[in-house]
Amino acid sequence: MSERKSGTVEPLRPKRPCPECGQPSSRETYPFCSVRCKEIDLNRWLSGAYSIPATEEEDQGEDDQEPR
Template structure:
């Protein structure tokens, strides 16, 4: 993949939407994060580590 290619569709990147080529590809990437298609490697976090309750 070219360093100047959109990571979603492989078209040339646009400075206004970097590192993507368009708002559509930027939104597709965000939707993948929200849909848990992407993940950061590591052990699962306990629920209290993610959102600690106020005592």
């Protein structure tokens, strides 16, 4: 077991830069640095600026299916 210094607390999450502005992230708005940056990101998702790429599989028509 590793020894810990008495009185020190390890953070739950490592500090990372805000994905919007690059400032250190805040615990209250993680992974963002502020409510402003958090809302900017949310607005981009809601307005369709961000999208998750998807591949559509070809639909099998009734003629292509095997009889049961």
